[in-house]
Amino acid sequence: TGGHTTEILRLLSCLSESYSPIHYIFADSDKMSEAKIRSFEQKRAETFSNSKFTLDRIPRSREVRQSWTSSVVTTLYSILYSLPLTYKLKPDLILCNGPGTCVPVCISALLLGLLGIKRAIIVYVESICRVETLSLSGKILYYFSDYFIVQWPDLKEKYPKSVYLGRIV
């Protein structure tokens, strides 16, 4: 969604051609991200003529401020949906930055890893907006990601296992 998409596209902006194909996964309720992604990929194709990408939508796991109990239900539903998708894509690397959408995908990837089907490296980058506290996705994925990147020093202190590279978006 919105700010998350802008941030993730900035994160991708300096990646080499080797990161291909890129599979974008976003919420079905998201109207604007597809256009931003296509525009980004169009520019990317000018430098890397062989770059490939796909777009997939999954049900949104949680609305802002949705109650805890109903969030569990909607997230489970999103997991049911994202599990076959993740199985189909079998990513080597998952890069996510905090929208609720990323949690079911990461959980699916973890399950596939546990089942010995495919082990993905999960890299989580917390949003630049998070200076002192983590988002809910961040709090969950801090324990389940392989690399957890924060963009402000306060968070690095509070979450010592995180990686601090300064501002990267």
Next chain:
Amino acid sequence: FRFKDSLAEDLRRADLVISHAGAGSCLETLEKGKPLVVVINEKLMDNHQLELAKQLHRDGHVLCCNCSTLVETLQSMDLSTLKPFPPGQPEKFALFLDKVVGFQ
């Protein structure tokens, strides 16, 4: 106007921006190098949205006020005290990720 697809053009022409503390608004403005006064309405905002505004203020990149002190702030502000906002460095992320994945 209520909604525009992009404020880029308006930002380009502005000499001063007065905005709420939304992250997108703040960052977009600072990246264009425009002086920014952030108006904080604690009643409307999520606590977490304030985090970025407060940090930007602490780092000297923006002026802050609330609705009732806005006029006074505009009258007495010294924009030369604002520090430029350096851009983020996604190249550092790319270097890090290359190491993680094994591309060197």
